[in-house]
Amino acid sequence: MNVADDKTIVKEYFNSVGFDRWKRIYEGGEVNKVQLDIRNGHQQTVEKILGWLKADNNLSGLSICDAGCGTGNLSIPLAEAGAKVYASDISDKMVQEAKEIASNALKNPENVTFAVQDLEDLNGSYDTVICCDVLIHYPQDKADEMISHLCSLSQSRVILSFAPKTCFLTILKKIGSLFPGPSKTTRAYQHREADIVKILETNGFTIQRQEMTSTRFYYSRLLEAKRK
Numbered sequence: 001m002n003v004a005d006d007k008t009i010v011k012e013y014f015n016s017v018g019f020d021r022w023k024r025i026y027e028g029g030e031v032n033k034v035q036l037d038i039r040n041g042h043q044q045t046v047e048k049i050l051g052w053l054k055a056d057n058n059l060s061g062l063s064i065c066d067a068g069c070g071t072g073n074l075s076i077p078l079a080e081a082g083a084k085v086y087a088s089d090i091s092d093k094m095v096q097e098a099k100e101i102a103s104n105a106l107k108n109p110e111n112v113t114f115a116v117q118d119l120e121d122l123n124g125s126y127d128t129v130i131c132c133d134v135l136i137h138y139p140q141d142k143a144d145e146m147i148s149h150l151c152s153l154s155q156s157r158v159i160l161s162f163a164p165k166t167c168f169l170t171i172l173k174k175i176g177s178l179f180p181g182p183s184k185t186t187r188a189y190q191h192r193e194a195d196i197v198k199i200l201e202t203n204g205f206t207i208q209r210q211e212m213t214s215t216r217f218y219y220s221r222l223l224e225a226k227r228k
């Protein structure tokens with residue numbers, strides 16, 4: 001299966017059955033135990049990212065690119081805190097949903113711009129580029145290209161999360177339906193931390209902070225890298 005196929009399948013998945021599943025996980029609808037566990041784990045990752053950003057910056061006016069924004073779990077609170085957020089996703093259903101949530105939730109909707117866009121087609125320049133729980137959909141060689149592109153958009157900081165290679169494989173069968181592809185051959189990719197760090201360093205960034213979120217079914221390594 002080549003990379004074009006990966007992208008096509010991911011896009012189709014998040015415009016159909018994946019949209020419904022992840023919307024329910026993210027938005028608090030009725031879910032099964034595995035999905036509830038993933039909701040809690042993902043919320044922890046979101047809070048860690050927001051905590052880092054709020055600890056460091058007056059977010060007012062800070063330019064942030066949220067690549068693969070989903071339903072806006074990061075973009076919306078960041079816009080609320082005053083950041084100028086460019087939020088994009090390959091799935092138009094995800095973007096439509098994020099727009100609707102933002103228009104109901106935000107007093108300052110002008111702080112966030114939403115777009116349907118493959119992250120590799122993004123351009124512009126942002127203080128901070130965030131890519132949360134997206135790399136899991138791509139193999140390492142593609143992830144390398146994506147990370148390099150995200151680094152090229154960032155003036156000072158890149159924040160990435162990914163599923164670390166160590167603890168992941170055993171759970172894939174159980175959560176298969178939450179990823180594109182037939183559940184027995186789940187298309188969820190784990191990454192070696194050393195590989196992710198290497199590509200960040202090649203692009204002129206060094207790791208500043210790291211976190212790990214592990215619940216029963218959700219494993220996400222979070223790295224913050226700053227421009228050297």
Ligand SMILES: C[S@@+](CC[C@H](N)C(=O)[O-])C[C@H]1O[C@@H](n2cnc3c(N)ncnc32)[C@H](O)[C@@H]1O
Pocket residue numbers: 007010011014022067068069070071072073074088089090091094117118119120131132133134137
């Ligand atoms: C598991 S969700 C995470 C959403 C969001 N970042 C969050 O943490 O709440 C993965 C998202 O990545 C998006 N995605 C996957 N590949 C992408 C690509 N090449 N460019 C932009 N978005 C992509 C999917 O459509 C989906 O909305």
